Amino acid sequence: DAMVIQNPRYQVTQFGKPVTLSCSQTLNHNVMYWYQQKSSQAPKLLFHYYDKDFNNEADTPDNFQSRRPNTSFCFLDIRSPGLGDAAMYLCATSSRPSTDTQYFGPGTRLTVL
Amino acid sequence: DAKTTQPTSMDCAEGRAANLPCNHSTISGNEYVYWYRQIHSQGPQYIIHGLKNNETNEMASLIITEDRKSSTLILPHATLRDTAVYYCIVSLGFGNEKLTFGTGTRLTIIP
Numbered sequence: 001d002a003m004v005i006q007n008p009r010y011q012v013t014q015f016g017k018p019v020t021l022s023c024s025q026t027l028n029h030n031v032m033y034w035y036q037q038k039s040s041q042a043p044k045l046l047f048h049y050y051d052k053d054f055n056n057e058a059d060t061p062d063n064f065q066s067r068r069p070n071t072s073f074c075f076l077d078i079r080s081p082g083l084g085d086a087a088m089y090l091c092a093t094s095s096r097p098s099t100d101t102q103y104f105g106p107g108t109r110l111t112v113l
Numbered sequence: 114d115a116k117t118t119q120p121t122s123m124d125c126a127e128g129r130a131a132n133l134p135c136n137h138s139t140i141s142g143n144e145y146v147y148w149y150r151q152i153h154s155q156g157p158q159y160i161i162h163g164l165k166n167n168e169t170n171e172m173a174s175l176i177i178t179e180d181r182k183s184s185t186l187i188l189p190h191a192t193l194r195d196t197a198v199y200y201c202i203v204s205l206g207f208g209n210e211k212l213t214f215g216t217g218t219r220l221t222i223i224p
Binding site: 004042043044045090091092100101102103104105106107109 | 147149151154155159162204211212214215
């Protein structure tokens with residue numbers, strides 16, 4: 001089945017140690033998103049790629065970066081994780097302009113020690 | 114994007130219809146109403162969306178009032194697997210990528 005895949009599902013890192021989360025999709029969608037969801041809160045958009053065009057949200061910290069080497073893959077890099085970055089990170093895709101419905105992966109839960 | 118107001122939590126008996134309300138009084142004419150849900154420890158799942166007319170699909174029905182200031186998501190025969198947080202989101206839809214999630218309604222289906 002076509003889907004959005006996130007690896008790993010659980011990631012533990014140390015305070016200040018760079019970490020990369022990955023997302024892949026078999027939907028061939030041209031838009032990929034990264035959301036951060038902290039405990040008991042709603043998902044919050046960090047940034048998205050429309051094809052190769054990167055779109056950062058104004059309040060996304062510089063500590064968060066993203067790469068999209070091809071249509072299928074997108075990475076979230078956290079350069080120096082702090083304790084406040086512990087959260088669920090959700091990847092989503094959509095296919096513009098045909099639809100804006102977003103399809104989400106299962107998420108990666110990041111723990112910062 | 115217009116903001117939405119939803120009850121914090123609701124209960125529904127298994128097998129009954131679950132009716133989840135959403136207020137979006139500042140919605141503009143070209144904004145869509147989207148519903149997503151998030152089952153515990155999973156990513157959000159798209160349910161349905163609409164602009165003016167009522168919509169129905171295999172998962173749910175969406176009733177939008179004539180003035181478009183509120184809507185109701187209806188799960189016709191709720192099951193235990195429908196226990197989740199339900200998000201009502203107003204978005205420009207076509208041409209706009211951003212989904213701004215509110216606090217949502219935590220729906221619990223009671224056996």
